[in-house]
Amino acid sequence: MKAILPWCVALVLAVGLVVLYTGTKSKEKELAALRQANQELSSARAENDELKKIQVQVQELTRLRKENEELHRLRNEVHQLRDEKRQVSKTGQAAQSSGAPAKTDTTAQAQAQLQQLLAENQRLRAENQQFQQVQANVQVNACLNNLRQIDSAKQQWALETRQATNATPVQSDIDPYLGRSGNASNVVCPAGGLTADFGSSYNINSISTAPTCKIVSSTHVLQ
Numbered sequence: 001m002k003a004i005l006p007w008c009v010a011l012v013l014a015v016g017l018v019v020l021y022t023g024t025k026s027k028e029k030e031l032a033a034l035r036q037a038n039q040e041l042s043s044a045r046a047e048n049d050e051l052k053k054i055q056v057q058v059q060e061l062t063r064l065r066k067e068n069e070e071l072h073r074l075r076n077e078v079h080q081l082r083d084e085k086r087q088v089s090k091t092g093q094a095a096q097s098s099g100a101p102a103k104t105d106t107t108a109q110a111q112a113q114l115q116q117l118l119a120e121n122q123r124l125r126a127e128n129q130q131f132q133q134v135q136a137n138v139q140v141n142a143c144l145n146n147l148r149q150i151d152s153a154k155q156q157w158a159l160e161t162r163q164a165t166n167a168t169p170v171q172s173d174i175d176p177y178l179g180r181s182g183n184a185s186n187v188v189c190p191a192g193g194l195t196a197d198f199g200s201s202y203n204i205n206s207i208s209t210a211p212t213c214k215i216v217s218s219t220h221v222l223q
Contacts, residue, residue, distance in 0.1 A: 147222040153177035
């Protein structure tokens with residue numbers, strides 16, 4: 001009996017260690033899942049805030065785009081009135097040289113319309129510049145949101161796969177962690193136009209280095 005007792009104690013200790021190890025692994029998995037859920041929640045909140053801002057800016061873009069179309073229409077009218085003014089001026093000069101009374105009323109009316117359209121043209125030019133600035137701001141916000149998604153995805157990848165800080169994931173590594181996007185191919189910089197894709201838009205970089213935009217390096221920077 002005394003000889004069996006140490007083996008029984010050893011067996012109990014071994015079972016206890018196995019249970020403890022299994023419990024520790026389970027807790028680590030739960031902790032990793034909780035971290036991921038917390039990061040996804042924070043990312044979703046940030047995305048929601050950014051989307052609200054972008055929605056407001058898109059509405060402003062739509063308004064300015066309509067005014068920009070009006071600008072082009074008024075420019076054409078200005079050119080037309082200038083041509084009419086030249087024609088009226090030539091007619092007036094010809095009438096004066098032939099002794100006929102000049103059409104001063106028509107000329108004055110044309111000049112007044114021209115001045116009005118020139119003033120409207122100048123106003124719309126200023127609004128067009130504002131439109132371009134708003135458009136640039138929308139692109140910046142959208143790109144920064146993409147960079148945050150990429151950075152969050154690669155941090156989750158590093159946590160779950162136990163990567164070193166100098167490890168650099170590839171596109172397929174971070175695909176499962178891109179939340180609602182679901183695929184890095186859907187994450188592109190809007191400043192790249194219709195031909196942009198993930199590879200031409202972004203550098204993922206290492207875990208310790210923030211991702212960067214290839215298309216615009218001066219303002220599309222994740223702080």
